[in-house]
Amino acid sequence: MEKFIKLKSIPAHIPLMNIDTDMIIPKQFLKTIKRTGLGKSLFYEMRYDESGKLIDTFILNNDPYSKSKILLAGKNFGCGSSREHAPWALLDFGIRCVISSSFADIFYNNCFNNGILPIIIDEKSIQELSEYSKRKEEIEVDLNEQMILYGNKKLTFDIESAKKKRLLEGLDNIGLSLKKIPNIEKFENSMNKTKPWI
Amino acid sequence: MSKTLYDKIWDDHIVHEENDGTALLYVDRHLVHEVTSPQAFEGLRIQGRQVRKPKLTLAVPDHNVPTTDRSKGISDKQSKIQVDTLRNNCKEFGINLFDVNDKRQGIVHIIGPEQGFTQPGTVIVCGDSHTATHGAFGSLAFGIGTSEVEHVLATQTLIQKKSKNFRVNVNGSLPAGVTSKDVILKIIGTIGTAGGTGYVIEFAGEVIRNLSVEQRMTICNMTIEAGARAGLIAPDDKTIEYFKDRPMSPKGENWTKAVAHWKKLFSDNDAKFDKEVNIDAKDIEPLVTWGTSPQDVSPITGEVPDPEKEKDKDRRTAMYRSLEYMGLKPKMKISDIKVDKIFIGSCTNGRIEDLRLAAKLLKGKKIASDVSAMVVPGSGLVKKQAEEEGIDKVFKNAGFEWREPGCSMCLGMNEDQLSSKERCASTSNRNFEGRQGRGGRTHLVSPGMAVAAAIKGYLADVREIN
Numbered sequence: 001m002e003k004f005i006k007l008k009s010i011p012a013h014i015p016l017m018n019i020d021t022d023m024i025i026p027k028q029f030l031k032t033i034k035r036t037g038l039g040k041s042l043f044y045e046m047r048y049d050e051s052g053k054l055i056d057t058f059i060l061n062n063d064p065y066s067k068s069k070i071l072l073a074g075k076n077f078g079c080g081s082s083r084e085h086a087p088w089a090l091l092d093f094g095i096r097c098v099i100s101s102s103f104a105d106i107f108y109n110n111c112f113n114n115g116i117l118p119i120i121i122d123e124k125s126i127q128e129l130s131e132y133s134k135r136k137e138e139i140e141v142d143l144n145e146q147m148i149l150y151g152n153k154k155l156t157f158d159i160e161s162a163k164k165k166r167l168l169e170g171l172d173n174i175g176l177s178l179k180k181i182p183n184i185e186k187f188e189n190s191m192n193k194t195k196p197w198i
Numbered sequence: 199m200s201k202t203l204y205d206k207i208w209d210d211h212i213v214h215e216e217n218d219g220t221a222l223l224y225v226d227r228h229l230v231h232e233v234t235s236p237q238a239f240e241g242l243r244i245q246g247r248q249v250r251k252p253k254l255t256l257a258v259p260d261h262n263v264p265t266t267d268r269s270k271g272i273s274d275k276q277s278k279i280q281v282d283t284l285r286n287n288c289k290e291f292g293i294n295l296f297d298v299n300d301k302r303q304g305i306v307h308i309i310g311p312e313q314g315f316t317q318p319g320t321v322i323v324c325g326d327s328h329t330a331t332h333g334a335f336g337s338l339a340f341g342i343g344t345s346e347v348e349h350v351l352a353t354q355t356l357i358q359k360k361s362k363n364f365r366v367n368v369n370g371s372l373p374a375g376v377t378s379k380d381v382i383l384k385i386i387g388t389i390g391t392a393g394g395t396g397y398v399i400e401f402a403g404e405v406i407r408n409l410s411v412e413q414r415m416t417i418c419n420m421t422i423e424a425g426a427r428a429g430l431i432a433p434d435d436k437t438i439e440y441f442k443d444r445p446m447s448p449k450g451e452n453w454t455k456a457v458a459h460w461k462k463l464f465s466d467n468d469a470k471f472d473k474e475v476n477i478d479a480k481d482i483e484p485l486v487t488w489g490t491s492p493q494d495v496s497p498i499t500g501e502v503p504d505p506e507k508e509k510d511k512d513r514r515t516a517m518y519r520s521l522e523y524m525g526l527k528p529k530m531k532i533s534d535i536k537v538d539k540i541f542i543g544s545c546t547n548g549r550i551e552d553l554r555l556a557a558k559l560l561k562g563k564k565i566a567s568d569v570s571a572m573v574v575p576g577s578g579l580v581k582k583q584a585e586e587e588g589i590d591k592v593f594k595n596a597g598f599e600w601r602e603p604g605c606s607m608c609l610g611m612n613e614d615q616l617s618s619k620e621r622c623a624s625t626s627n628r629n630f631e632g633r634q635g636r637g638g639r640t641h642l643v644s645p646g647m648a649v650a651a652a653i654k655g656y657l658a659d660v661r662e663i664n
Contacts, residue, residue, distance in 0.1 A: 017516050030234075030611065050618065075392065076392040081609075082325055106343065109342075162220045
């Protein structure tokens with residue numbers, strides 16, 4: 001997994017609440033057995049018309065937003081299904097940071113397994129950052145400092161320390177958990193006695 | 199110290215805990231399907247890792263299998279690759295698979311309980327958000343991403359941070375025509391689609407206790423639509439009775455031990471909940487959704503809301519977008535909404551009790567001439583049971599198509615989809631834009647309400663069907 005340390009980009013703002021995983025990546029693209037190649041189908045139904053032509057009013061279809069690495073969105077981003085294809089599609093498009101006032105739990109977790117930083121800040125700050133999207137000005141995210149820098153201002157955000165460490169170091173969760181095999185074995189042995197039906 | 203049911207199951211599964219509360223949680227049961235697992239198995243192969251406990255995983259293809267004649271195999275190339283890949287992965291890693299033509303094949307959240315693979319007090323995960331369904335049996339069950347599927351396969355554990363405790367009490371008794379689907383839609387409409395984010399919701403109260411276990415599954419199934427990853431209902435005598443003699447249920451001495459454990463699974467009287475909501479059953483009517491979020495609910499006797507009356511600007515914008523997508527005008531009567539299709543099925547409402555209820559209302563009647571309707575049983579065993587009871591004939595005689603089991607039009611990954619602007623009364627769980635097909639318009643309803651709509655050709659009140 002690629003490390004996440006600092007990121008600078010002109011943010012793309014999609015001012016909609018409850019952007020669900022079906023919007024992020026519709027079902028027909030879940031039939032892949034790979035993690036890559038989903039970027040061109042990100043936000044498919046908002047991005048392409050029924051004949052498959054790009055809809056030029058959609059923000060990500062226009063420069064410089066087609067190269068945005070930071071997405072600003074309305075609250076409850078990523079609600080709906082558990083499909084990891086949603087973060088895979090964002091990542092494949094080039095988005096490594098999503099900023100919203102709230103995220104759905106499963107999507108939020110899935111981001112950290114893919115080197116994507118989801119940042120929670122209040123609605124007012126999102127409005128403020130959206131001005132930078134409009135003006136096509138860069139903002140910078142510094143994970144180590146837990147800070148968003150814009151213009152001559154900055155704002156801080158919260159993140160669990162374990163999740164922060166994983167992104168900063170690009171750690172493989174499975175490798176870490178496999179180091180706990182003795183604990184897992186001990187748990188299983190005890191369970192075999194107390195709950196033999198499992 | 200007093201504990202909630204969630205606290206008890208959580209504590210019982212901690213393998214290791216970090217100082218910041220991040221826990222390595224043991225997973226007792228893992229369900230796998232064809233869509234969210236290929237990349238997980240591929241990950242294992244790349245790293246040269248094994249499946250730690252193959253017997254604790256059960257696999258079934260359900261999301262993209264055809265619901266029509268399966269004798270010729272799967273014609274869609276990509277779907278076929280996914281189903282074949284699942285078969286090969288199960289073979290390679292020694293995982294039990296109910297394949298497409300197995301009579302036990304069905305929707306993953308229906309076959310788990312049906313087989314007794316699901317059990318009270320266990321931690322159950324699956325790469326599917328509707329894993330919450332299994333919470334109806336007092337198991338901590340939630341959806342996970344594919345990276346987490348891989349983690350569970352390799353370690354039989356999951357890294358988790360504990361959620362907060364939320365209890366929803368549904369008090370009183372349900373009015374005529376109101377079912378558990380209406381109860382959960384009412385709850386989502388009340389707390390909102392993000393109302394449960396960060397929480398595990400325990401459902402309690404007289405109404406919940408009086409529901410059958412299958413009806414309880416409908417409630418827990420849609421917990422994720424309120425933002426909570428897991429829903430829980432304390433097991434009781436009905437739960438224990440349900441699991442007796444299921445193929446994978448504990449047997450003999452283990453049964454006695456298991457039952458003794460299950461009887462301890464309840465929230466203590468003075469357990470503390472971080473949030474609590476009370477709902478009075480008498481305030482619940484048969485409901486339908488009018489918008490593109492499951493929180494957009496209205497009584498069937500009501501009207502499409504007017505966004506102008508909404509004070510929150512973002513919410514108002516979302517409402518306008520929903521109404522435009524749904525092709526509806528503010529203030530029109532819900533019962534004036536004409537439907538094109540009816541879908542009865544899904545992990546929300548594809549069980550035998552759902553089909554019985556629908557068939558009872560439908561018996562001797564015909565669907566409206568300009569409506570097409572289909573029933574997709576939740577599993578091969580549900581289908582078989584229904585056929586033994588003659589339920590298939592009731593549906594077929596009324597004009598419904600009687601299909602093979604799977605997820606089908608709930609998410610339209612197979613051929614069962616809505617066309618653009620087609621309107622469907624659906625017993626499924628999500629009314630998102632494009633969910634049932636690009637441009638398709640979904641109204642979430644109970645099975646009884648789906649039958650009412652099928653007969654009238656409009657969204658209709660189940661209480662007027664007799």
